Amino acid sequence: MAAGSPGVQSGESLLFLTDEQLRKGIEAMFFAYRAFTADPDRILENYEYGRAHHRAIHFINRQPGLTVNTLLTLLGVTKQSLNRVLRTLVEDGLVEARVGREDKRERNLFLTERGAALERELSDAQRARMRAAYRAAGPAAVAGFRQVLEAMMDPEIHRHYQSIRDGAA
Amino acid sequence: MAAGSPGVQSGESLLFLTDEQLRKGIEAMFFAYRAFTADPDRILENYEYGRAHHRAIHFINRQPGLTVNTLLTLLGVTKQSLNRVLRTLVEDGLVEARVGREDKRERNLFLTERGAALERELSDAQRARMRAAYRAAGPAAVAGFRQVLEAMMDPEIHRHYQSIRDGAA
């Protein structure tokens, strides 16, 4: 592993690929992600929920009616983990799981009014921080931010991401 | 909460601040961070360690001789949580905790050769993904990526980040 050696430079500078630059990116990801989750986490403490509930609520709001299996793929956890979370959300009346119309084995997930209210509270907080960061960095930086993040995702997830990226339902 | 209304546009377009754009950034952060941690996590499974050990090793490698308290601040966890991790790393001979020279209450943390070897294995894997993403996105995008992440951090952590950003020791 040729540490820090960007190799012979072609036309464009490759200095942005040094180990030093990569390390800065890695640390920035760590610190930024912690801030990114901090606001919703604080809100969730007031309820009896955790980050896992937030994620489920987010994607159900995003694609109302999505199946458990789809949600499983998006979240990248086991059905047992997800089930524990979904059960409490359904019991508490934040999520409704309707039997599928075409395939009755499937469950289509929807937020109730209460679920939507919590989703709003959580995403308002998360968006506020993101908005401040976007504003501070400017539109060109935001474009680069998204480009790098997309290039970092696992290809299969990136396909999912793209397919839901531009349309709500 | 004026959902999606960027308000009256001044000279520069504010379309990048719409809720839709923010939502894409939020989801991109989630998916990218998962990929970001996936490679080290896979390696750590072979040892008996977890993500917490990785983080400790990373920062000890970054600032050899740093104190437990400093590490605590960087990681943002309780001393009990960190202690559990540090104890196993010291017992297993990956980390050395030397009594402070000036203040003997302090412990200065260093990686042993074995610790440094694991650090290299982990960061090589993490850098490989980051490098591929950087290369795919290009230098301008990388600059924007870092800008947005820095703007997203909590101010206090951002100060820490900046102070160690450009120098190794």
Added chain:
DNA sequence: TTGGAAAGTCAACATGGCTGACATAAAATC
């Protein structure tokens, strides 16, 4: 009608957060 997929459930376990309480050593302060 039967095989297999989708979903739900139970049990058990690991990791890594947390709090609270307490111990020790050393520095700092009175």
Added chain:
DNA sequence: GATTTTATGTCAGCCATGTTGACTTTCCAA
């Protein structure tokens, strides 16, 4: 010199959330 504060370590226990494995129910489709 005595006291307080600070840095660290440690024990015990709790919680959230991830895991695997085994099993059941439902129901589509061959």
